[in-house]
Amino acid sequence: MDSNGSDTAVLPGHRAPLRRTADNGLKIVVVGGFGVGKTTLVGSVSEIRPLNTEEMMTKAGEDVDDLTGVSGKRSTTVAFDFGRITLDEHSVLYLFGAPGQERFWFLWDRLFSGALGAVVLVDTRRLEESWYAIDRLEQHGLPFVVARNNFAEPGHSLADVRAALDLPDHVPLVDCDARARESSKQVLIELVRHIQSLAEAAAAAESFPEVTE
Amino acid sequence: MPGWDDSPDRLYTVTRGRSRPPEHAFDLVTLIVTEQEPVAGMQSEHARILGLCATPTAVVEIAADLALPVSVVKILLGDLLETSRITARHPRFAPTKARLPDLDTLKQVLHGLQRL
Numbered sequence: 001m002d003s004n005g006s007d008t009a010v011l012p013g014h015r016a017p018l019r020r021t022a023d024n025g026l027k028i029v030v031v032g033g034f035g036v037g038k039t040t041l042v043g044s045v046s047e048i049r050p051l052n053t054e055e056m057m058t059k060a061g062e063d064v065d066d067l068t069g070v071s072g073k074r075s076t077t078v079a080f081d082f083g084r085i086t087l088d089e090h091s092v093l094y095l096f097g098a099p100g101q102e103r104f105w106f107l108w109d110r111l112f113s114g115a116l117g118a119v120v121l122v123d124t125r126r127l128e129e130s131w132y133a134i135d136r137l138e139q140h141g142l143p144f145v146v147a148r149n150n151f152a153e154p155g156h157s158l159a160d161v162r163a164a165l166d167l168p169d170h171v172p173l174v175d176c177d178a179r180a181r182e183s184s185k186q187v188l189i190e191l192v193r194h195i196q197s198l199a200e201a202a203a204a205a206e207s208f209p210e211v212t213e
Numbered sequence: 214m215p216g217w218d219d220s221p222d223r224l225y226t227v228t229r230g231r232s233r234p235p236e237h238a239f240d241l242v243t244l245i246v247t248e249q250e251p252v253a254g255m256q257s258e259h260a261r262i263l264g265l266c267a268t269p270t271a272v273v274e275i276a277a278d279l280a281l282p283v284s285v286v287k288i289l290l291g292d293l294l295e296t297s298r299i300t301a302r303h304p305r306f307a308p309t310k311a312r313l314p315d316l317d318t319l320k321q322v323l324h325g326l327q328r329l
Contacts, residue, residue, distance in 0.1 A: 017268035018244070023302040025242025025271055026322065045329060051277035056224075056284060077282065082273055087325025094242050094271060111241055111283070114304060116314050116322065143313070185329050192323045199313040 015048040021089045028188065029096045029112050031137070032121035033129030037149045038097030039081045041121060041178035045185050046083025046095060054079040055107050078104050080111075095188075100133035108140070117143040117195050119187055121178065124148060124156055127164050134165060143195045145172040147187045227258055227281065228288045239287045244269040244302040258289050259298075266299060 030038045043050045054077040081097040096112065098104060100120075118137055122130045130146070137144045148161055156164075162173050172194050177183040246269050251260035258279060265278055276286040293299040306314050 018270065020268060022244055022269045024306075025240065025244055025302075025304045026306060026318075027242055027304075051274065053273055053277040054282050056282045082277075084271075085325065085329065087322060091321060091325065092242070092244075092271070093322060093325065094273065096241075114240060114306060116306070116319075181329070185326060189323065189326050192319055192326065195314060196316065196319045196323070199316055199319060202313055203316065 018084075018092055019086065019089055022086070022092050024091045026087070026091060026093045027096060027112060027115040028093060028191065029098050029115050029118045030121055031098050031100050031118055031133045033100050033123065033126055036121050036123045036126075036129070037151075037178035038121055041119070041147075041149070041176070041184045041187070042081055042083040042095045042097045044179060044181045044183075045085060045188065047085055048083055050081045050083045050097070052079055052081050055111060057103075057106055076103075078107055100129060102132060105136050108136070115142060117145075117191050119191055120144055120146045122146060122148050122161070122165070123151070124161060127161070130165060134167065143191070143198055145174065145187070145191045145194055147174050147176045147178075147190075149178045150175050224282070224285055228285055238303075239272050239290055239301065240304050241273040241283065242271050242304055244271055245275065245290060246270075246300050246302065247298065248300055249298045256289075259293060262286075262289060262293060263298060269302065 030041055032038045039050050056075050056077050078099065080099070083095050085093045085095065087093050096115075098112070120130055120133050120137065134144075134146070146161075146165065146167060148158065158173050158175065161167075165173075167173060172190055174187060174190050176187045245262070245266045247263045247266040249263070251263040255263075258281070261279060262275055265275055272286060272290065273283065275290075276283045279286060281289075290299065290301070294301060306318055
């Protein structure tokens with residue numbers, strides 16, 4: 001990415017502005033290892049070309065909340081991509097492509113609290129890169145689905161993938177082609193339907209507490 | 214991003230040494246709208262934000278356009294909010310941990326995606 005800091009003239013006219021009525025931002029996070037196709041997935045459904053930005057933390061992995069200290073310490077940054085989808089006159093869904101590696105999770109709460117849910121994008125050649133992300137999402141209690149990005153003829157069944165990931169039955173696992181808009185869209189729809197079923201179950205448990213007791 | 218890891222001094226200059234936005238909790242997807250045109254003599258980053266946000270613009274888009282870390286942009290936005298040069302449209306869905314979105318919101322998202 002070309003980034004010369006604030007000296008560079010950025011032309012916001014490059015991308016379509018949001019509607020004037022837009023007043024409600026929503027978030028979905030796409031998590032995965034390097035090169036698994038996060039940006040490709042975001043880009044295939046986004047109405048803008050994916051943009052890149054970053055957040056800082058100190059070497060110790062703490063949030064930077066005192067910039068006076070940054071001069072002394074070595075700070076490090078975590079970069080992430082994002083795109084957006086205008087849902088209606090009020091709501092805009094932002095899709096974030098985020099790295100799955102350990103240091104990134106220090107920033108999770110600060111960046112992605114309030115997300116509707118997450119998609120874990122996996123590459124069957126490097127499944128182990130997804131274990132950590134899946135663990136963390138389960139700990140966070142954020143709803144998620146797992147999508148296998150199929151670059152080629154799959155050598156494994158989804159059941160094999162589920163077993164290798166040690167993925168519980170209640171977490172949806174789907175195939176996708178992150179390059180194809182329709183396929184990426186179906187992954188997002190799968191996620192929203194999954195969150196819906198969780199929310200419906202939670203609402204039912206609330207209405208009939210004696211049943212669940 | 215090149216230029217950042219080694220130039221904390223620039224961040225210090227941009228924020229004039231301040232560390233965090235006072236009591237304004239901007240989300241990545243809080244939408245910012247300019248209420249007053251930039252004026253002469255204004256800090257250039259402030260002026261650029263006001264230019265960008267002529268139509269609603271998310272905090273994260275501002276950060277990308279300015280090539281500044283999100284936390285730095287939030288500090289700059291805090292300045293502009295305090296002087297009423299911008300307004301902030303915060304996300305309606307701000308769940309606490311382990312709370313699920315409401316069914317109406319989900320239906321809306323689903324419809325929006327299906328129309329893609």
